[in-house]
Amino acid sequence: MSRRDQIKMTPDEALAFFDEEKTVICATNGRDGFPHLMPLWFVVRDGELWAWTYASSQKVKNLERDPRATVQVEAGTEYQELRGVMLKCDVEVIRDTEQVAVLGREIFAKYTGSDLESLDDSVVEMVAKQAPKRVALHFAERERATWDHRKLGAGVY
16 A cells, blocks of 8 residues: 555545634635635535635635635644645635525634524624625535545654
């Protein structure tokens, strides 16, 4: 078995990793040919990543021009701890305010450690005010690469 195969995450391991981590880095294609990298908060719906952002942001302008993105979630500081998932995606930009608000509530539930039903009214109100200015981003996966160096064992570089 190759080292590459040894460190791959299973689909269930990748989903558990997404539950643990807070930030996805989203790379879109800038009009000048350079990648545009930005952090986003995210949730997983039916195994796929979803995020929200301001409708007027550069990443949205880039996605309107070219709906492809690469996203990466990673963790670890020492080589033997490095873990991550990189996805090549087609991105759907959703502008419907109610759909954006529902996603915003899901994101805040994840990041406040709440469930949707127990979100504080002030958070629900804040999300409702933000939704008209934002869009939902649905990252439809085309291809995946994963790594979990903890599977190599201690001291293996």
